[in-house]
Amino acid sequence: MLNHMQERLPGFVGRPRLLVVDDQPINIRALNEIFKDEYECLFATSGEQALIQARTQKPDLILLDVMMPDISGHQVCQTLKKDPTTADIPIIFVTSQNEDMDEAYGFELGAVDFISKPINPVIVRARVKSQVALKLQYDFMRNMALLDGLTGVPNRRRFDEELKKYWLMCRREHKPLTVVLIDVDFFKRYNDCYGHLAGDDCLRQTSKALQSALKRPLDLLCRYGGEEFACLLPYTDAQGAQKVGDTLQQVIAALGLAHSQSDVSDKVTVSIGIATQIPTAEATALLLVEAADGALYQSKSQGRAQNQLVEL
Incomplete structure (x- = not known):
């Protein structure tokens, strides 16, 4: 039945x-x-x-x-x-x-x-x-x-599948698509200091906090790999993407997880790279992800615990 x-x-x-x-x-x-x-x-x-x-x-x-x-x-x-x-x-x-x-x-x-x-x-x-x-x-x-076994959020495979769908959907409707890449700062040091069990718990709490920052039904948080997470935000322009990035930083700060080995804070922080674009037939979803990855690299190289955004 x-x-x-x-x-x-x-x-x-x-x-x-x-x-x-x-x-x-x-x-x-x-x-x-x-x-x-x-x-x-x-x-x-x-x-x-x-x-x-x-x-x-x-x-x-x-x-x-x-x-x-x-x-x-x-x-x-x-x-x-x-x-x-x-x-x-x-x-x-x-x-x-x-x-x-x-x-x-x-x-x-x-x-x-x-x-x-x-x-x-x-x-x-x-x-x-x-x-x-x-x-x-x-x-x-x-x-x-399509779920990550540790954190319970969607995994990298789900991200790749939904990226293709969201790209076509936003291209068809001529609406912006935003990709957000998030990296837990100095996570290797965290594991070395507190142990892998504590590291796993840190990732679980981080994913839960990040998930709480996404309010719309189509917004998607995935574990991208290791200590990296990714968000897909359809119908989100640069201004909206920056607001989401700021909220992601705020919810991680509110966790207050101790990180004595970090160079930027005594608490767990994240670096964020954001890329947004209205998809076109000439562009590809992969280039949007690469742009977000480049923005993430900028966040790390310029001091970490911050957002960098690029609009294509």
Whole structure:
């Protein structure tokens, strides 16, 4: 049962989100009646609306009508599967086309199942429940593989994946993307002085403090490697990025962790490099990270325990 599945998945919050796409209001109302008690239902009456909803709302499953006047369901499916931010959303086609060739084409496009019109509530409910359960299982296993074992925040692999998605998203919307690289100052000395167990605890407390400074749902903190952390801040310009950098410094200072071997303070501090840019077709996400790394190097070379920002 889906409810049991939700109970077994740590971190699952709320009901699964279902996007129903159909240009006929009567069909939307019928599907809403079937699913409203178990799912959070979203609706779109055109292909264009479906693309916007899928990208902004990230549903767990899409019920997609094949025949629509503006953009066909097949075209919507193709577009979603080519976009890294929506490629993993399972799609069930709802169609009156029952030929084997039609189904085969839909599977080639990336659909996971088909539901024939007129809709049988028992069948459609069972098929949706099965696909949502598989999606939740997949999300859980994937999230476990993308978490850092020590700090519990996302790991470097997750950073690399989300960087690509955020870059394309901000390029499409012509909005700035900011990368923040954070290095715990003189951490080797900290380990040598206090021991590796204390060093591990320092990283855990540091990650928790840094996480508390990120307030928006899309802002992402990752452990980048060793004593380095990284933040992805979509829709954040240079002014906003500087404010975030200042807040990151403040939350680390508020921890007050003793560091007798530091050259800049008797407490744990961090050096921060920030780079922000509106992505373009000519630029790359890797260059943005390299710019943040260069800014981090400047922070270290100019005395540490500070921020340096570059705007590309």
